[in-house]
Amino acid sequence: MPAPEACLLLIGSELTEGRLTDKNGPFLAAQLSQMGFQLGEIRILPDDSAKLRSAMQEALHSRAELILSSGGLGHTRDDLTATLWAEILEDKLTVSESLLNHLQATLRERGISKLPYIERYALAPTRGKFFLNPVGLAPALYWDLHTKVICALPGPPAELQSIWHVHLKPYLQNRFSLKPPLEHTIKTTGITESRLSELIASWEANLPVSIHLAYNPSWEGVSLHLRASPEIDRELFFNQIEKLRALLKPYIYTEGAGSLAECIIKKLRERGLTLAVAESCTGGHITASVVNVAGASDVLKGGVVAYANSTKIDLLGVVPEVLQTEGAVSESTALQMAEGVRKALHAHVGVATTGIAGPTGGSAEKPVGTVWIGIATPIETYAKRFVFSGGREVVIQRATATALSLLWQALGKNS
Amino acid sequence: MPAPEACLLLIGSELTEGRLTDKNGPFLAAQLSQMGFQLGEIRILPDDSAKLRSAMQEALHSRAELILSSGGLGHTRDDLTATLWAEILEDKLTVSESLLNHLQATLRERGISKLPYIERYALAPTRGKFFLNPVGLAPALYWDLHTKVICALPGPPAELQSIWHVHLKPYLQNRFSLKPPLEHTIKTTGITESRLSELIASWEANLPVSIHLAYNPSWEGVSLHLRASPEIDRELFFNQIEKLRALLKPYIYTEGAGSLAECIIKKLRERGLTLAVAESCTGGHITASVVNVAGASDVLKGGVVAYANSTKIDLLGVVPEVLQTEGAVSESTALQMAEGVRKALHAHVGVATTGIAGPTGGSAEKPVGTVWIGIATPIETYAKRFVFSGGREVVIQRATATALSLLWQALGKNS
Numbered sequence: 096m097p098a099p100e101a102c103l104l105l106i107g108s109e110l111t112e113g114r115l116t117d118k119n120g121p122f123l124a125a126q127l128s129q130m131g132f133q134l135g136e137i138r139i140l141p142d143d144s145a146k147l148r149s150a151m152q153e154a155l156h157s158r159a160e161l162i163l164s165s166g167g168l169g170h171t172r173d174d175l176t177a178t179l180w181a182e183i184l185e186d187k188l189t190v191s192e193s194l195l196n197h198l199q200a201t202l203r204e205r206g207i208s209k210l211p212y213i214e215r216y217a218l219a220p221t222r223g224k225f226f227l228n229p230v231g232l233a234p235a236l237y238w239d240l241h242t243k244v245i246c247a248l249p250g251p252p253a254e255l256q257s258i259w260h261v262h263l264k265p266y267l268q269n270r271f272s273l274k275p276p277l278e279h280t281i282k283t284t285g286i287t288e289s290r291l292s293e294l295i296a297s298w299e300a301n302l303p304v305s306i307h308l309a310y311n312p313s314w315e316g317v318s319l320h321l322r323a324s325p326e327i328d329r330e331l332f333f334n335q336i337e338k339l340r341a342l343l344k345p346y347i348y349t350e351g352a353g354s355l356a357e358c359i360i361k362k363l364r365e366r367g368l369t370l371a372v373a374e375s376c377t378g379g380h381i382t383a384s385v386v387n388v389a390g391a392s393d394v395l396k397g398g399v400v401a402y403a404n405s406t407k408i409d410l411l412g413v414v415p416e417v418l419q420t421e422g423a424v425s426e427s428t429a430l431q432m433a434e435g436v437r438k439a440l441h442a443h444v445g446v447a448t449t450g451i452a453g454p455t456g457g458s459a460e461k462p463v464g465t466v467w468i469g470i471a472t473p474i475e476t477y478a479k480r481f482v483f484s485g486g487r488e489v490v491i492q493r494a495t496a497t498a499l500s501l502l503w504q505a506l507g508k509n510s
Numbered sequence: 511m512p513a514p515e516a517c518l519l520l521i522g523s524e525l526t527e528g529r530l531t532d533k534n535g536p537f538l539a540a541q542l543s544q545m546g547f548q549l550g551e552i553r554i555l556p557d558d559s560a561k562l563r564s565a566m567q568e569a570l571h572s573r574a575e576l577i578l579s580s581g582g583l584g585h586t587r588d589d590l591t592a593t594l595w596a597e598i599l600e601d602k603l604t605v606s607e608s609l610l611n612h613l614q615a616t617l618r619e620r621g622i623s624k625l626p627y628i629e630r631y632a633l634a635p636t637r638g639k640f641f642l643n644p645v646g647l648a649p650a651l652y653w654d655l656h657t658k659v660i661c662a663l664p665g666p667p668a669e670l671q672s673i674w675h676v677h678l679k680p681y682l683q684n685r686f687s688l689k690p691p692l693e694h695t696i697k698t699t700g701i702t703e704s705r706l707s708e709l710i711a712s713w714e715a716n717l718p719v720s721i722h723l724a725y726n727p728s729w730e731g732v733s734l735h736l737r738a739s740p741e742i743d744r745e746l747f748f749n750q751i752e753k754l755r756a757l758l759k760p761y762i763y764t765e766g767a768g769s770l771a772e773c774i775i776k777k778l779r780e781r782g783l784t785l786a787v788a789e790s791c792t793g794g795h796i797t798a799s800v801v802n803v804a805g806a807s808d809v810l811k812g813g814v815v816a817y818a819n820s821t822k823i824d825l826l827g828v829v830p831e832v833l834q835t836e837g838a839v840s841e842s843t844a845l846q847m848a849e850g851v852r853k854a855l856h857a858h859v860g861v862a863t864t865g866i867a868g869p870t871g872g873s874a875e876k877p878v879g880t881v882w883i884g885i886a887t888p889i890e891t892y893a894k895r896f897v898f899s900g901g902r903e904v905v906i907q908r909a910t911a912t913a914l915s916l917l918w919q920a921l922g923k924n925s
Contacts, residue, residue: 113536113538128527137526379796382793386795400814
């Protein structure tokens with residue numbers, strides 16, 4: 096039995112005019128795919144009744160068994176979604192007393208006594224139903240036509256995601272016979288995409304066509320995603336993963352959902368080690384990546400963003416003569432920063448960056464993109480030089496990701 | 511004359527399966543809209559020849575005068591775009607000697623002697639033409655059918671954007687009679703969306719319907735975007751902006767493209783002031799936002815991420831008794847951190863955050879989301895308390911944005 100097909104209609108002129116970047120498409124696409132739906136298409140449409148009407152009609156007459164729309168459920172004249180779905184499905188929208196009561200209670204909780212347009216949000220379909228919005232006003236409206244399900248979700252991502260998790264996902268799991276695909280992700284760091292590709296070339300050549308392999312490169316490393324239809328033999332799938340794992344072992348930082356920073360924190364915690372960060376060109380980005388992880392306070396002592404030379408000297412103990420003779424962007428400075436922050440913050444491990452993010456400040460000897468990354472552990476201190484291409488923000492991102500990668504590799508060595 | 515309509519087809523199963531978030535749609539939507547195209551639709555499609563063929567046919571028979579596709583131009587069996595466009599347009603793809611020579615020269619420059627599939631990238635349409643790819647291998651293929659233009663662009667955003675700026679945008683500007691819409695953005699900070707909405711309510715009620723107003727709220731503040739068709743009277747448009755500007759004056763940080771951090775750096779530079787940042791819960795995010803701006807080194811001395819109490823004491827001179835009696839998340843700590851980093855880094859202005867980002871660490875008195883933000887200038891030192899809702903990352907983002915907002919407001923006061 097093939098996976099049931101789904102179709103998304105993302106509605107809003109702010110999306111087609113490029114004023115807002117859609118977040119609902121990627122969210123719903125990933126969720127639907129993991130559940131076992133096959134997403135046939137995502138259509139992004141302006142607030143234009145003719146275009147919306149025809150896209151809705153087409154979806155209705157397509158093979159899609161699930162049609163989700165997002166957006167256009169507000170109270171302004173641009174918000175056409177509910178009216179159009181009702182028109183196309185030959186239904187009527189009328190004020191639901193229970194919905195109105197719920198909305199008025201919500202307003203009271205927020206200390207709002209009256210909202211002139213609140214009845215607009217209490218319109219419910221006669222032949223369809225609705226899901227309450229746990230974090231906003233607009234409910235989701237849905238119709239089960241037996242051959243297909245249509246659901247109109249509000250556009251704000253927080254509202255859409257809340258309705259999804261609380262109501263829609265459980266409803267769909269119950270309503271459809273879904274078989275989730277077999278999926279597995281292996282995340283590597285410290286190896287380039289081309290080297291990795293060489294390393295697994297013969298494995299990849301022998302991979303059964305029923306297993307789909309995708310490379311997802313990022314600055315932190317290359318993730319490999321394997322995916323197969325639920326019909327294939329599970330043992331075949333997991334045997335292939337085992338072979339792949341053996342080939343890539345030294346580079347794998349996780350096979351789950353965690354980020355590189357999360358894995359670093361986990362490793363530090365397991366080993367009872369603390370971390371301190373000294374950043375020049377990355378300007379706080381490394382520390383910020385670590386702090387994003389819940390529980391970072393267990394292992395992170397803190398960091399110093401030593402942008403000015405005086406800060407490098409005063410807070411990190413970099414020797415002024417080194418800055419004069421070798422420059423701020425040098426191996427010695429990176430070493431002294433890493434060692435200096437380790438000592439100043441009483442941490443076990445120090446990591447440091449110093450480089451030229453651009454657009455100015457480069458020279459023939461040290462072009463824009465030159466970055467030294469230093470690592471100091473209780474055992475050893477060393478630094479590596481990189482030259483990253485790309486604009487200022489890309490150089491900063493690549494330096495940040497590479498520092499995390501080196502840190503992860505250093506923690507491996509310390510075992 | 512109405513704006514010519516455009517249509518985008520974004521191709522790739524990684525997009526419909528939610529493994530990759532599309533960046534080409536938002537980029538092209540904004541670019542086309544600014545040029546004076548009207549984007550009728552964005553369709554995101556899997557690597558499925560039947561679905562692609564029918565979407566291409568529909569686009570071809572729609573009102574769209576410009577059809578752009580992205581993705582599917584690589585050398586794997588999943589890459590169907592070029593073949594399908596050629597089939598539908600009744601054209602043939604043959605190896606172009608000039609293209610092949612160019613590609614081989616590109617490979618030599620990169621130190622690659624041979625690529626088995628390079629001829630795949632040298633396929634050019636017989637009735638169409640191609641644009642060279644300045645940063646990758648796959649050229650863009652295009653056809654001018656007189657009534658419409660079709661262009662197939664490669665999927666990697668860096669390649670697509672490079673071809674857009676170097677080749678496609680100039681070509682379209684020459685090929686179509688475009689009238690860009692009148693557009694203006696006013697960015698505010700330090701005022702909530704609802705207060706702002708009240709403040710401009712009577713102005714908004716009198717806004718001619720030909721001028722479209724959009725609120726774009728972010729954690730840093732609310733941006734207002736005004737847009738009108740090129741047909742309307744310019745004076746009418748700019749008169750409305752002048753009235754709006756007068757209403758919002760104290761809150762406007764820019765009417766251009768700059769970020770709040772950029773405007774802060776500009777203000778600091780104009781006044782000859784330097785900045786130092788002390789972060790606890792924001793963990794480097796404020797400093798990182800400032801460092802992202804080119805030229806930050808002129809005004810940023812650096813920062814201290816004082817995550818552990820020992821770091822707050824050692825590097826920022828926070829009094830240990832204060833941490834014991836009032837706690838790390840307190841007004842006194844925020845004040846001492848802001849003043850401490852200002853002194854330690856010899857800067858004119860200090861900004862500090864200390865708070866509970868969660869998910870753990872909250873209490874009845876100091877719930878998760880409690881953040882104190884301190885500001886120290888040569889004239890005054892003060893701190894404000896906030897309680898931000900949302901998960902850990904959202905609390906961090908909101909605290910970062912609010913600190914930048916307070917910093918901007920403080921710089922206004924210092925004039």
